[in-house]
Amino acid sequence: xxxTDPVKIAYRNLVANKFRSFLTILGIIIGVGSVILIMAIGxxxxxxxxxxxxxxxxxxxxxxxxxxxxxGPPAQAMGIIITTFTYDDFLALMERKNVPxxxxxxxxxxxxxxxxxxxxxxxxxxxxxxxxxLDVQDIELAEGRFFSEEDDIGLSRIAVIGSKVKEDIFGSExxxxxxxxxxxxxxxxxxxxxxxxxxxFGMDSSDDSIFIPLKTAQKIILGINHISFARFKIENVDEIxxxxxxxxxxxxxxxxxxxxxxxDFSVRDTVSALDTLKNVTDVLKYFLLTVxxxxxxxxxxxxxxIMLISVNQRIREVGLRKAVGAxxxxxxxQFLIESATITLIGGMVGITGGIFLAYLISAVVTNxxxxxxxxxxxxxxxxxxxxxxxxxxxxxxxxxxxxxSRISPMEALRYE
Amino acid sequence: xxxxxxxxxxxxxxxxxxxxxxxxxxxTFFIEKGEFVSIMGPSGSxxxxxxxxxxxxxxxxxxxxxxxxxxxxxxxxxxxxxxxNKKIGFVFQTFNLLxxxxxxxxxxxxxxxxxxxxKDNFKKVMEALRSVGMEHRKDxxxxxxxxxxxxxxAIARALVNSPSVIFADxxxxxxxxxxxxxxxxxxxxxxxxxxxIVLVTHETFTAEHGKRIIRMKDGEIVSDEPxxxxxxxxxxxxxx
Numbered sequence: 001x002x003x004t005d006p007v008k009i010a011y012r013n014l015v016a017n018k019f020r021s022f023l024t025i026l027g028i029i030i031g032v033g034s035v036i037l038i039m040a041i042g043x044x045x046x047x048x049x050x051x052x053x054x055x056x057x058x059x060x061x062x063x064x065x066x067x068x069x070x071x072g073p074p075a076q077a078m079g080i081i082i083t084t085f086t087y088d089d090f091l092a093l094m095e096r097k098n099v100p101x102x103x104x105x106x107x108x109x110x111x112x113x114x115x116x117x118x119x120x121x122x123x124x125x126x127x128x129x130x131x132x133x134l135d136v137q138d139i140e141l142a143e144g145r146f147f148s149e150e151d152d153i154g155l156s157r158i159a160v161i162g163s164k165v166k167e168d169i170f171g172s173e174x175x176x177x178x179x180x181x182x183x184x185x186x187x188x189x190x191x192x193x194x195x196x197x198x199x200x201f202g203m204d205s206s207d208d209s210i211f212i213p214l215k216t217a218q219k220i221i222l223g224i225n226h227i228s229f230a231r232f233k234i235e236n237v238d239e240i241x242x243x244x245x246x247x248x249x250x251x252x253x254x255x256x257x258x259x260x261x262x263x264d265f266s267v268r269d270t271v272s273a274l275d276t277l278k279n280v281t282d283v284l285k286y287f288l289l290t291v292x293x294x295x296x297x298x299x300x301x302x303x304x305x306i307m308l309i310s311v312n313q314r315i316r317e318v319g320l321r322k323a324v325g326a327x328x329x330x331x332x333x334q335f336l337i338e339s340a341t342i343t344l345i346g347g348m349v350g351i352t353g354g355i356f357l358a359y360l361i362s363a364v365v366t367n368x369x370x371x372x373x374x375x376x377x378x379x380x381x382x383x384x385x386x387x388x389x390x391x392x393x394x395x396x397x398x399x400x401x402x403x404x405s406r407i408s409p410m411e412a413l414r415y416e
Numbered sequence: 417x418x419x420x421x422x423x424x425x426x427x428x429x430x431x432x433x434x435x436x437x438x439x440x441x442x443x444t445f446f447i448e449k450g451e452f453v454s455i456m457g458p459s460g461s462x463x464x465x466x467x468x469x470x471x472x473x474x475x476x477x478x479x480x481x482x483x484x485x486x487x488x489x490x491x492x493x494x495x496x497x498x499x500x501n502k503k504i505g506f507v508f509q510t511f512n513l514l515x516x517x518x519x520x521x522x523x524x525x526x527x528x529x530x531x532x533x534x535k536d537n538f539k540k541v542m543e544a545l546r547s548v549g550m551e552h553r554k555d556x557x558x559x560x561x562x563x564x565x566x567x568x569x570a571i572a573r574a575l576v577n578s579p580s581v582i583f584a585d586x587x588x589x590x591x592x593x594x595x596x597x598x599x600x601x602x603x604x605x606x607x608x609x610x611x612x613i614v615l616v617t618h619e620t621f622t623a624e625h626g627k628r629i630i631r632m633k634d635g636e637i638v639s640d641e642p643x644x645x646x647x648x649x650x651x652x653x654x655x656x
Contacts, residue, residue: 007526012516012517016516023649264624316512316513319512320512320514321525322497323500323512324500324501324506324525324526324529324573325498325502325526325529325577326497326529327493327494327497327498327529328493328494328497329494408473408474409473409500410474413473413512
């Protein structure tokens with residue numbers, strides 16, 4: 001018995017019942033295809049999200065108001081506003097004698113406001129920032145100037161706008177020295193930022209934001225005294241841990257806290273933030289994968305069903321094969337190879353279809369939504385999908401194949 | 417003890433929902449090498465059950481069976497499959513060719529289950545096809561053939577492994593008289609060339625093409641005698 005014979009038999013049976021074969025294989029195609037698609041989309045989305053964080057820089061330490069444990073989300077993410085973190089705290093953290101590792105830093109307040117230019121309103125994210133923003137976030141100016149140290153404490157009504165905001169509001173016109181209204185207050189645009197890319201997720205999309213001096217934002221726009229968060233650039237990546245300790249110690253001194261359990265702030269670095277995000281996106285990915293696997297399972301049950309029908313239709317054939325010398329095991333193997341061939345074909349088509357769809361989605365997302373969406377199909381996922389489809393053929397083909405192998409040749413030949 | 421087939425008190429009892437139905441009752445006989453034996457009887461006489469036991473398609477309930485002096489009573493399923501493959505050839509009333517499969521592949525089938533891979537499969541298949549006059553049809557699909565042609569292909573399949581004995585179960589039952597005559601002629605030629613043939617039929621006419629006739633009734637042998645006026649299949653002879 002050659003190995004190719006059962007494959008040939010399987011092929012003949014597939015061709016003989018084209019429509020039925022198609023329906024059978026369809027289940028596997030959809031299952032394998034969706035697994036491949038999910039793995040690809042999951043991988044791309046994860047890469048996109050992680051890129052956003054990496055884009056901020058890996059040698060940054062952030063300070064947020066409110067306590068949180070290392071793994072959980074900061075209080076702000078829950079929509080709780082905490083007012084204990086102030087500009088004075090920020091200045092204390094910037095002092096060399098307190099935290100020597102800090103190269104530069106920036107304090108933020110953030111809100112979304114109505115911006116008016118020539119009677120046209122739009123809703124734009126407004127960031128009140130200190131002068132250190134460009135250095136900390138690696139942003140460059142396209143034209144004009146950014147804020148000076150004096151602007152941090154003065155109440156000057158000046159604004160620096162992101163590249164996308166400039167395009168949306170001014171189009172091809174010059175923006176510098178024009179007047180815009182933010183929450184009905186008049187501001188003069190003094191600078192435009194270069195495009196930074198990596199839009200999305202509401203965080204650090206400097207392209208989409210308007211920046212105004214911190215104090216101006218606090219007093220004139222928001223009427224508050226606290227800051228939303230602060231970021232510090234650490235000179236040496238190896239010093240991030242010691243910097244975090246120094247920052248925490250300084251904050252405790254500022255807030256008269258004796259015990260770290262009573263902290264009213266959180267110190268995070270981007271490396272651990274990356275880890276947290278990766279964990280979250282991994283969970284998401286595997287959840288989706290589970291959903292995809294269920295459809296594969298359903299496809300497998302379909303295979304079993306059809307193989308059982310096929311065994312019943314071919315009782316005479318099995319009887320004859322046995323009469324001319326086929327052993328039970330030979331029949332078992334023949335039917336197993338048949339079902340594995342069916343699922344393998346389905347798997348191949350599913351993989352091709354899944355990859356094609358993933359490519360289509362990446363093209364659409366990149367071209368129409370402007371995300372930096374990478375087309376990722378790992379060789380690993382293709383190999384796994386191929387093996388899984390063969391495995392499904394073997395598992396769900398086993399019962400029908402056993403049934404076929406146990407047919408008595410005499411009864412099979414009598415069967416009409 | 418040099419008979420090809422030797423059965424002693426061979427018995428088959430079917431059990432169906434607790435009811436025991438004896439199909440073959442303690443039958444004893446010999447078949448020598450080179451014989452052409454017709455097992456004859458009306459339906460229900462146990463002749464088909466007998467053939468199935470002789471051909472290792474079914475196991476006897478009791479009794480002894482020696483094939484070439486070998487007691488096959490305690491052989492496993494796999495060992496029986498191997499005997500069917502190497503020593504037995506079957507010809508069925510309904511041909512039992514694989515559909516959507518060429519004549520060549522149908523005849524080759526027993527060779528595929530011979531686990532000693534042999535390189536001269538092609539030669540063997542062509543030889544078998546030649547002996548039934550079907551070599552010109554080797555690439556036809558089995559469903560493109562007439563009934564008579566199908567049965568000839570089935571005979572070629574039974575021959576291809578050079579078995580010790582060929583069992584033919586009503587081989588002419590589904591054929592017109594001309595095709596039936598051809599099939600009987602082929603069987604007689606094979607017998608003349610030295611093959612042992614066991615024919616099962618309910619027709620006296622067909623049975624008389626053999627050399628010896630075993631008549632069965634109600635699971636027992638009622639007579640076992642040589643055929644005095646043997647019929648020879650020739651063109652123009654009317655079967656039935």
